[in-house]
Amino acid sequence: MARKSRLHIPRPSARPGDKPDFSYLDLAPAGSVDKPAIDARTRDIEHLSSGLVRVLDDKHQAVGPWNPNIDAGQLQIALRWMLLNRIFDKRMWQIQRQGRISFYMEAFGEEAVSVGQAMALRPGDMCFPSYRNQALFMYRGLKLVDMMCQCLSNTRDMCKGRQLPVMYHGKAANIFSISGNLSTQYPHAVGWAMASAIKGEDHIAASWVGDGSTAEADFHHALTFAAVYQAPVILNIVNNQWAISTFQGFAGGERRSFASRGLGLGIPGIRVDGNDLLAIYAATLWAADRARRGGGPTLIELVTYRAGAHSTSDEPSTYRPKDEYKSFPLGDPIDRLKQHLISIGHWSDARHEQLEEELKAEVLAAWKEAQQYGTMTEGPFLDPASMFDDIYAATPPHLESQRRYMLEIEGS
């Protein structure tokens, strides 16, 4: 082409070899954002979408109007779930590397999101998660062994061998089935919330997508329907800066925060320090109260960092500085909560180490048990005949006959 391209191509602040640079992130000191009443008019609280709600300050103290004043015992429990999430992930990652499960995705660096938000919701509230919300399942009572069995596609797999690892669901826990297709759960959450309102119930729904996933059509559908019908729903965007190899600028994050995506529809947005469990809890509770009292949807952006690889199929050092996460200005969520608890005299390095050991043992025990229900190479195996179930409420004749034929062939 003769002339030079004038197209703007977003560029991340650093590539492999470069010094990490997070200067693009709008930060704000803890406590600097006001906390409006839950019945505030959307127009009056637009600034929440560009500020940054933080409770834990640089000295690990909980400060400001969003401080939820949770007691230390609860915080210890939160820390435990976050740590469990991380230890579980590390173990499963290893297991995948050993070739014993086919695939895995970790929540490394983002553990505060699922734990903080789970704490703020009620059991009757319905969750529509993405694939990095494993701690939601843990917090809501799924057993580790059952999650492992899912990853193993074994005889106790809740998905009967049909889904990739990490695509959990929890009927009793009120957590919807994870889809491989990005963002599709967002309008489901809105529809679920609409149904709750139609039935006159006060359960709300919550859903999660990544920064990259906001570009999908279903993000727009969900926001539109949520705004039009003022559905009681919390729509969360986990902005971990990356979508596989593309940074958040490719999802339109170069100019305004993701929290502000709903403003044009009148949906209030809150931008939250996604590595600050207290801030996450407080913001989610605020949005949940608002929804429950008929105030409609809230969009929450959780500013965090995907510290690990996208999945076991990914190698992030090929597209971003190797240890970029160590420079992330919002730190590590587990470490920050730990330091806070220590600083208020309710935790210690020793107790932390001890907890770690306990959790490792718990995870290991679960893994031992899980394997008894079968692995990819060792029985017992799921019955392949079950592949034809659950496609329809009752299996129709053509699938029954394919099942018979499959058994015949496999038996031959």
Place this chain on the structure above:
Amino acid sequence: MARKSRLHIPRPSARPGDKPDFSYLDLAPAGSVDKPAIDARTRDIEHLSSGLVRVLDDKHQAVGPWNPNIDAGQLQIALRWMLLNRIFDKRMWQIQRQGRISFYMEAFGEEAVSVGQAMALRPGDMCFPSYRNQALFMYRGLKLVDMMCQCLSNTRDMCKGRQLPVMYHGKAANIFSISGNLSTQYPHAVGWAMASAIKGEDHIAASWVGDGSTAEADFHHALTFAAVYQAPVILNIVNNQWAISTFQGFAGGERRSFASRGLGLGIPGIRVDGNDLLAIYAATLWAADRARRGGGPTLIELVTYRAGAHSTSDEPSTYRPKDEYKSFPLGDPIDRLKQHLISIGHWSDARHEQLEEELKAEVLAAWKEAQQYGTMTEGPFLDPASMFDDIYAATPPHLESQRRYMLEIEGS
């Protein structure tokens, strides 16, 4: 259901039998909105999306910073196109009622949009219209007779009988082919603009959708891609308050303006009096300059009113007050420009009437000519064999053989 539904259902301000009520419309006096420099930062001009850019005041004077100071001769030309549009529409509507074309859609009440925006664009800029932009085609040189032939699906139909009436296109005029599917043209405009930037050209693209159509996925796709790549494109939302039977609240218009839909992506929005030709021209020129100089996309909301039925298949008195349009606070675009010209001494009722007669004659002459190329019942007819052309660049064997078979059958 035991409990009462808590779902919010949008309700228009008036239904048949009610007194029209436009108090929901945020208005602002002409001249009250400032005109920023085209290189202003998006953050500094967000207020343009909630204000209302108006030039013609209640006394028909052109006032304020957005006054484009066009000379009267040009305004007379604009008036002529608007009037032509209206007269053309009325005639074609009648013709449909007589059963001589199968369908029609008019731009009644919205004529200033296409004319004002066409005036502000350059011939090399590419337009991706909706089905209410007929004046764009007229302004850019399509002959009335050719537009009529399209509506007739006759031997001179630019679409060779394949499209519904009003689904025009203009290759030489740089206007893309209208689709029956709402909003699909929006990402095309963005892609076209991206290509223009890639080629280093300074042509821009413009596209139009209705208020209702903003709910479609392609609206979101277009905004996202436009924001990410800062595409040189003007994205217009013609908010005529209605989408068939549903008012703009069902597209999420109850809380914020449509112009503000892109703010969360950093796309500036301008809310414009859509019945004020001068304001439309000025705002479009501003956005076009901005795009041409590398400033990226602008979203323009044109606040107007669909004075007529949705289409010839619609009967609006079943869902809104019969003469609601007469109460629309922004008046009638043709009447306002006419009064302005009169007030500045460059027009008169007599000249207006004379122009109307001239245009009626022009339209009638075109209609007489158009019929010579065939009508729905009288020949000459298009050759049905042409139905198999243009599906692929070269017609493949299976279509050739279907064509032969069709001719055989039809001949039998």
Place this chain on the structure above:
Amino acid sequence: MAQMNMVEAIRSALDVILDKDPNVIILGEDVGYFGGVFRCTDGLQRKFGEHRVIDAPIAEGGIIGAAIGMGINGLRPVAEIQFADYIYPGFDQIVSELARIRYRSSGDFFSPVTIRTPCGGGIRGGQTHSQSPEAIFAHVTGIRSVMPSNPYDAKGLLISAIESDDPVIFFEPKRIYNGPFDGDPDKPAVSWASHPKGEVPESYYTVPLDRAEVVVAGDELTIVTYGTLVHVAKAAAEEVGVRAEIIDVRSLSPLDVATLASSVNKTGRCLIAHEATRFAGYGAELAARIQKECFYSLEAPISRIAGWDTPYPHAFEWQYFPGKKRVVNGIRKIMEEG
């Protein structure tokens, strides 16, 4: 019993089921206050309220996505897509979600959404208001696809669809909303009053979702068809004077193979007719399956009469539509073969 046209029968089905099951809701563009562009929901919002018959934003993907979420929360949503030509923006939610939820969650979750959508041409709708996309839905396992050809079936099948715990795509051939149509646009319009299946009970009843119906018995030829073409086939067979057995498939997926196969095994000849384009159309599955089941009975190759593999052109609607002439021709050819 009452006389109903297809629009009335569909409205009656919705009325009956809204009344019977408080969890049924209707969601769609213009379905509420206005009553739908084809009037299928006329009066229902007035009767059941705006929280059960809900006007929706113009976003087919959003309508289906939200309906799925409602279904997960215990409602039984009936979504209307204004024209089948506009169902594609919702395709991902149908294929990736609606059809898969039960399977991927091992039955723990499901969403019993019914999607009603008018299809087919013959109303001068041009290429974007005339499509018959049933084949692409039939290929998607986990959903049912249904297309009635008369008011009685329309009501009974629609009630079955809504009550089914499976998702159903319910295609309504809009050319026959007001009367059966034999494919000749020059004839005066016929009303459903003249057709036995225009007699429709006003109360609740169902027609099963997995049974084809033999609408005319015969022994010389089997015509397998559905939707508008059922009526065209009847007229064509009469014109030729052949004793054709005419089968209305009705439920396209899952398919009632037995009824088809036993007929073709008896007649030895099979003509398939539909309005959709031919290439990789639904008729391909019918032909593939029938030749497999009835190979040794077939006296002539199975033929397909279908829409040409072109978009549906506004001007050439009647040259495009596989009308009586084409079916007659198809019948004659197949009777001469073998």
Place this chain on the structure above:
Amino acid sequence: MAQMNMVEAIRSALDVILDKDPNVIILGEDVGYFGGVFRCTDGLQRKFGEHRVIDAPIAEGGIIGAAIGMGINGLRPVAEIQFADYIYPGFDQIVSELARIRYRSSGDFFSPVTIRTPCGGGIRGGQTHSQSPEAIFAHVTGIRSVMPSNPYDAKGLLISAIESDDPVIFFEPKRIYNGPFDGDPDKPAVSWASHPKGEVPESYYTVPLDRAEVVVAGDELTIVTYGTLVHVAKAAAEEVGVRAEIIDVRSLSPLDVATLASSVNKTGRCLIAHEATRFAGYGAELAARIQKECFYSLEAPISRIAGWDTPYPHAFEWQYFPGKKRVVNGIRKIMEEG
């Protein structure tokens, strides 16, 4: 000539065409800096710049919509959809726009977009990374659908696709990216180096978009297949010891009927094999058409071997995949019939 696997052949095609035609651009998720999750665009952004090999937002509908607009403005966009399972959000833009623009504008506008997308299972991708949705695209007139089965064809067909003024959906069976695969997952992996079609010229060449290829000549049976199943069919025929003529369809739509028909008219028997689900799958069109063209030559019913009509389950990949056992069984049955 060089040895290339399919990924390398595809990359080479893109390299050659980016170099030859300045209007070609690539757009897709992770295709730029990273080089694509399957590495098909690796190194191309470095070589041609970030304005020609462009990372895209995660919005398949947006990618296709924007690509169409670029095509209207004279570019020749190659869009990558990361997995065929994720093409559905772009379905409306493909069906309602890409396939229709030339027609509805009487040829005044067209957009020569090529959409590349990896399809098929066998990589433990579970139900959302394994689909073969070619049938639903084959049903859409106005687009071409192509699926190569080896590196040589992949490069030549991809260059033809990009140079074609018609839109093309280019399916890449990802199980054979790295080597031919006969359907037995327990055997050691085979590389393309051992296959004659792993020899690929480094420079420009094309393979025509409308020709099926007879990959093995034979006279006892015709196996019509494409993609991964070409290799399975070969192995199965060898195992049975039947002199099968194996035809690689390659261009699914428009279809080269003549090559298929003349083979079946010669052999009298026909087996169709594909990985996609069977019901209303692409094999249905093949069977319907072949029985029509070859009725009087057929000694046995045409059989289809296909994926079961279930989603593609993660745990039962190899019970789902129509592997050698199933094809062998199909061959034996069809040879015993008649």
